[in-house]
Amino acid sequence: MVTTNCFHCGNEINKKDEVVFDEKKFCCTGCKTVYEIFSQNDLTCYYDFQASPGATPQDINGKYEFLDDEKIIDKLLEFQEDTTHIVSLYIPHIHCSSCIWILENLQKLKEGIGTSQVNFPEKKVRITFNSEQTSLKEIVYLLSSIGYEPYISLENFDEGKKKVDRSLIYKIGIAFFCFGNIMLLSFPEYFEVEEFWINQYRGFFRWLIFALALPSFIYSASGYYVSAWKSIKSGLLNIDIPIALGIVVMFLRSTVDIIFDFGQGFFDSMTGLIFFMLLGKLFQQKTYDFLSFERDYKSYFPIAITKLLPNGEEIAVQVYDIEKGDRLLIRNQELIPVDGILISEKASIDYSFVTGEAVPIEKKSGDKLYAGGKQQGKVIEMEVLFSVSQSYLTQLWSNDVFQKKVNQHHKTITDKISRYFTPALLALAFLSFFYWIFIDTATAFNVFTAILIVACPCALALTAPFTLGNVLRIMGNRKFYLKNALVVEQLAQVDTLVFDKTGTITTNKKTAIVYEGETLTSNELQLLKNTLRGSNHPLSRRLYDFLPEFERMNVDEFEEVIGKGIFAKFDTNDVKLGSSSFVKNLNESTHKKTKVHVEINGIYKGSYVFNNQYRKGLEQLFESLAKEYDLVVLSGDNDGERAILTKMLPSKTTLVFNQKPEQKLAYIEQLQQKGKNVMMIGDGLNDAGALAQSNVGLSISENVNVFSPACDGIMDASQFDKIGFFMKYSKNAMKTIYMSFGLSILYNIVGLSYAVTGNLSPLVAAIIMPLSTITIVSFVTIMSNYYARNKK
Structure with missing residues (x-):
């Protein structure tokens, strides 16, 4: 008897319920309706990825009426600002490439849906939509109508998403x-x-x-x-x-x-x-669960945020030490790490990290601020509503919108082995079977089965992700935080290191600062102090700490021009701080030093001269790195300290000064065009473009919030002199992968030699197979820990 299966869901069709449409047979009108929806919206490619991938839509009439309640919607939404809303829904039916394809094309089915991203392992889809054009309820009904009904439980919503299989x-x-x-x-x-x-x-x-x-x-x-x-x-x-x-x-x-x-x-x-x-x-x-558990947000974000104490004192705290009720200070270009309430009069927030839309949103006192927004303009104060989410910041940093194209070489190795391994294995198994069938039938079947089992490349597949995951964890414990495991491999391939100067090879701690020019009054110093309070630039932070304490003032306008300087307006007073060209100082001395020039109400006052203090161990670090890498110092400052750096650093070090942010990016690009694999080490603010362009972008973090999706890693400033160790450790990590590949192949050769000769039973092969995985995992763990301890 010939049975017919539904074109949409693959279920067997009962003859009396059969529905024929467009020369295709369906088990019910529900499946036919889903096909119609896809067909009308030119989405029939859904069926090309896998035959009968769908699920029969269930009758859910009235089931989600509770989604009309605004209070319930507020609990379910991850983000809601003006008309932009974001929600993550757990969808149990996600199981194949067709599911991913259709769920990431929801915008073609419903006007108002902007983007939808599928997290396949967690069976979740993250949907960004316009609340004026559609609603959460309509989206849920749409998903249900095409066979992807989400799981929503108001009492245990989080538990539902973590439902264990x-x-x-x-x-x-x-x-x-x-x-x-x-x-x-x-x-x-x-x-x-x-x-x-x-x-x-x-x-x-x-x-x-x-x-x-x-x-x-x-x-x-x-x-x-x-x-x-x-x-x-x-x-x-x-x-x-x-x-x-x-x-x-x-x-x-x-x-x-x-x-x-x-x-x-x-x-x-x-x-x-x-x-x-x-x-x-x-x-x-369980191994992958372990890796996932190790990689929480604490492993990635050493960044600090400024906390305001009741007595008005400002202290830097780690983001995960923030608690509900704390008052935070957010400067220009700083990321808001938690949900909170705006205390200041007004703010301009850029939510492009969350929504992809770069248009700033104006907020006023009492408005809610969402984690992930970036403050633009003058300094603001906010009160914390929730502590830092353990996944939200990591999700932002890993957002596909900000991902760089990374060479996935180690995956290619595994893919190549898998591509040729299976055909070679089948050929060997059948050849051995036909050889033994004429000698001993029982042995022939034993040999055939043992070969297929003993040569399982599970160990090969596990080698790279487990090694790199363990290395990622070890580096995190040493305050070197990478975006993902692929960056470890990129580090191993780097041949050119480009360092920014200010805030990177120089420290932000108090150093000798000398003022040259017209004496400033107490009122003018107060204006400077309050102007600098809103900036994150390394020189701004040093000068802010250098100036005496003054009463806080309200800033009416604030603008920071990256690579140039700051402008602030206080009632009738205008303040400009920055480069000579920014304040239009025509009397710039020919004796070049690192300076911040001051202009108040259109009158040039003078400049603060910085005698840079270089980081501890800089000379030794550059001396050791010069043996293996091409070194470049790329600075936006003038070349006043060229003589000092020439004396301090190895003779092969290239020194480039007077570089604007766009020129830094172009310089990195030129190196790459010459075939160089470049790692850029910067402060995360002026260097954002260069960090994004480089093969590996590393941001040095001192005590400011330098969160930037442009970078691949964040290093605590205290570990700066350990850069050489981390570079070598990444190479040793790749060496460990190659050694474990060799060990896996050796295991397969020995196992197959016994299997082919009929000296290995299928049962013994089945026991050896997981043991080989345990051996490989143990080997890479021991080796990666050995290299970590070997040279600190």
């Missing part, structure tokens, strides 16, 4: 039950017991073993069949194909043995194989 545990339990009982029932066969009652019931025991093997074969191993079938349909060969083939061959061969009374078959080996492979998969899953 226990199917692997159930499969392991059933496989173990079947394996243990089949082993027990097979003892008489193992010891070749020939008593009368054994001979009498041997057939019964064998068929009982067959029945016990079915749950393991059909249910426990089902994941391998599904994966192998999807792989074949997509035209790719993954490692689950030989595994599934080995299991099916063992089952068929064992069934034939029982039917024709050739023997008891290999059901014990088959169920044992399934059990141990599932155990290996569980171990691998």
